[in-house]
Amino acid sequence: MALSLSFFPVLSMLLLALSRVAGAATVVYDFNITWVRANPDGLYERPTIGINGQWPLPVMTATINDTIVVNVDNQLGNQTTTIHFHGMFQNGTTDMDGPNQVTQCGIAPGSQFTYNFTVKQAGTYWYHSHYYGQYPDGLRAPFIISDPDYPYKGQFDEELVLSVSDWYHQEMRVLIPKFLSKANPTGAEPIPQAALFNDTQNLTVTVQPGKTYLIHLVNVGAFAGQYIWFEGHNMTIVEVDGVYTDEAEAEMIYISPAQRYSFMVTTKNETSTNYAFIGSMDTTLFDKIPNGLNWNVTGWLVYDSAKPLPTPALVDKFNDFDDFDLVPYDKKPLLPDPDQTITLDVMMGVLGDGKPYAFFQNISYVSQKVPTLYTVMSTGENATNPAVYGEFSNSFVLGHNQINEIVVNNHDSGKHPFHLHGHNFQVIARSEEQAGDFDPSNSSQTDYPAIPMRRDTITLNPNGNLVFRFASDNPGVWLFHCHIEWHMDQGLVATMVEAPLEIQKSLTIPQDHFDACRAANIPYAGNAAGNTIDVLDLAGANAPPGPLPAGFTTRGIVALVFSCISALLGLAVISWYGSVDMGAANKATEQQRIAEMNQPESHELVSPATTVVEAPEAETDTKTETEIEMER
Incomplete structure (x- = not known):
């Protein structure tokens, strides 16, 4: 199986995959x-996390x-950092899954760590x-696993890898404290x-005329789901999240953060026109749309480089494919009635420190x-x-080889x-x-499909519900x-x-x-509180702030916070007018105006491989990760 260099930079490792014969091998990545510096939208250069001095990162294969x-x-x-290999089952290697304070301690600056696992899925x-x-600071990229027995082998000529994402100009260590702040009690997410x-x-x-391309699409973004379509071309979906599906035709798909699709696109038999393909961020997720925001990104299928790149056509409405209708290729039937049902109610609110939190069943997760x-x-x-495991790890113990049903009410x-x-x-x-909420007594809600769609990331609709099942046949956390x-x-x-005893x-x-x-001075034995003597004594375990006082509503705290902000701003303005050097202020304003005039109005076509690798200077006035986490 071959993957094209035309769709993603730094794909040299794919060539290694081509040279291997089918069968098990050991693939080593160092x-x-x-830190590098990058400017992917041509509007703002910023520190970005790279690998081996490069960004964008290599596609793993x-x-x-x-x-x-x-x-x-x-x-x-x-x-500190870790790496999670998203979608990998990690059968027998739950310790290689990667979440910080869940299956490992973080890898501290200057430290080394090895992930070692076998891939049992394609x-x-x-x-x-x-x-x-x-x-979102850059440490993310696709990982493609080929299959000698791929069911659609022979139905396409070439493979391409495409990621879509949202992008922030500020680093997360700057954005997170502002987001998790008393000044943001409604929890409005950064746009x-x-x-x-x-x-x-x-x-x-x-692209070449009259060929079929298998495109692997990954949303590596932090926030925005995106609508994706190829003008003048349909998509034939054949995989979602590592699950092969029956062929399904789509004009447009919606892909949430962390979801993946593979689909085939067949090019036209003539080269008279080039065609745009578009990603459009789902702006219904945004509390407000900032002035000047372009929520679309455009690429082009180029049949003839001598011809112009057309402007995308306006779309009246989004007519995206419903992934619930997908049928897995293996036709795995509906699992039996569950041995255990877990109901999780999704809520957003404010705790006693005035900051915004999210909850399952009134529990906001805190790492232990x-x-x-x-x-x-x-x-x-x-x-x-x-x-x-601590109350605020929100832990549920699953029996070995039982059927589990999860009900999520939004x-x-x-x-x-x-x-x-x-x-x-x-x-x-x-x-x-x-x-x-889901009502199990309502027959219209319990008319389950005989062969349900499967994936590992699913979108829950606003004020809606979903139900899914899986077998606990993979001991791990x-x-x-x-x-x-x-x-x-x-x-x-x-x-x-x-199956914790099976893990042991x-x-x-x-x-x-x-x-x-040890490098991070984190205990690695005992209960959630680090108690190795009496593991049922959870004194000292990490916990979020207490709840708001009785009768104190979110609306009330919003009013209080903004009243305080208004008062402080008023005092600040009075103080500034009494002390400012107006000449200096005018000079600063003029410098800002000139700087804005010097900003480019448009971003020319750039090579995906364009990267500047200058390391950023250390910022001494920002909060440490520990301080950010402890504030939560």
């Missing part, structure tokens, strides 16, 4: 993680049954940091400054003092008691793309918007969370502790895991 070894050297200097995946909202294809804009893709997997490994028979007016680590799941019910990064930072996370029997934690904990 990742030196550093492998063949099913290969062993993947990723040697990480964290040379960021001022930030399809479209990606890798990204799973450390305190870090991946991205741009949308990108393959971490750039104005992407051009050379001991990574949850290490608590599994060090609490013996008590590992089956969810209490040892008490929020926004969409939420929910992702389960370690599994894909059967989506057996999903309501439209404003449908309210697996997060379930919203993949809008802001909502995860707010605590919209639960922990599935699957089969797993040995590598030494470099413990070395990473």
Whole structure:
């Protein structure tokens, strides 16, 4: 299976995949993680997290049954990191899943860490940091796993890799404290400054007439779902989130953060015109649309480079494909009635510190003092008691090889793309918007499909509900969370502790895991509070602030906060007028005006490989990661 260099930069490792014969191999990646500088939308250069001095990052590739070894050297200097291989089941290697304080301690600056696992699945995946909202700073890229027995082999001529994302001009360590702030009690998420294809804009893709291209599409963004369409061409969907599907024709798809699609596009038999393809951010997610925001990103299928690149046509409405209608290629039937049902109500609100939080069943997730997997490994028979993992890890213990049903009710007016680590799941019910909570006594809500759609990330509609099932046949510690990064930072996370006694029997934690904990001075044994003597004593476990005082509503705290802000601004203005050097102020204003005039009005076509690799200077006046987390 071949992947084209035309759709993503730095794909040299794909050529290695071409040269390997089918069968198991060991694929080694050495990742030196550093700061570089980048300007993907042509409007603002900023520090960005690169690998081996490069950004955009390399596309990882492998063949099913290969062993993947990723040697990480964290040379960021001022930030810890981890890597999560999104969508990988990690069968037997839950310790390689990557979430900070869940299956490992973070990799401290100057430290090394090795991920080592075997891929037992094929399809479209990606890798990204799973450390305190870090991946929108650049540490994310696709991961494509080929399959010698691919069911649509022979039906396409070439493979292409395409990522879509939103992009922020400020670093997350600046944005997160502003977002999780008393000054933002409504939890209005930061609005991205741009949308990108393959971490750039104005992407051009050379195609040949009369050929069929298999396109692997990944949304590596932090916030915005995106509508995707190719003018003059239909898409034939054949995979979602690593699950092969029956062929399904679509004019347009909606892809939430963390979701993946593979689809075939057949080009026309003539070269008279080039065609635009578009990504359009879902602006219904935004509290407001800033002046001047371009929420679209455009690329072009180039049949003839001598012909112009057409302006995309206006779209009257979004007519996107409903992924609930997809049928898995393997025709796996509906799982039996569940052994365990977990109901999770999604809520957004304010706690006693006046800051915005997100909740499952009134619990806002807080990472614990001991990574949850290490608590599994060090609490013996008590590992089956969810209490040892801490109330605010939001942990649920699942029995081995049982059928689990998760009901998610959305008490929020926004969409939420929910992702389960370690599994894909059967989506057996999903309501439209404003449908309210799931009612199992309502036969119209329990008319489940005989062959349900499966994927690992599913979008929950505003004030709606969804139901999914999976078998707990993969012992491990697996997060379930919203993949809008802001909502995860707010605590919209639960922990599935699957067959903990089986984990104890089969797993040995590598030494470099413990070395990473020592480097960061993090305990790696005992319950959530680090208690190794009485593991049912959770005194000292991490917890969010207490609730608001009785009768104190969110609306009330909003009014109080903005009244205080208004008063402070008024005092500041009075003080400024009394002390400012007006000449200096006028000079500063003129300098700003000139700087704005010098900004480019448009961004010319750029090569996706364009990267500047100058390391940023350390910022001494920003809060540390520990301070940010402790404020929560």
